[in-house]
């Protein structure tokens with residue numbers, strides 16, 4: 001399965017956001033184990049995002065810099081929809 005940079009970004013963000021209902025529910029029912037587990041997808045999503053969001057030309061990390069059309073390191077154009 002090949003994913004474009006945009007899809008990888010959405011996927012990692014989706015994984016991170018999935019921790020919110022887990023943490024919220026665990027807090028609501030006073031379940032400390034679930035509360036702790038709720039942070040796991042947050043960390044996994046963050047790691048995935050950092051691993052995936054790299055410039056296809058020079059490999060520098062792009063994450064948390066938004067969808068810039070050009071790499072701030074090497075200046076080459078980045079195609080976020082390329083697979």
Ligand SMILES: [Zn+2]
Pocket residue numbers: 055056057058059060071072073074075076
């Ligand atoms: Zn680059």
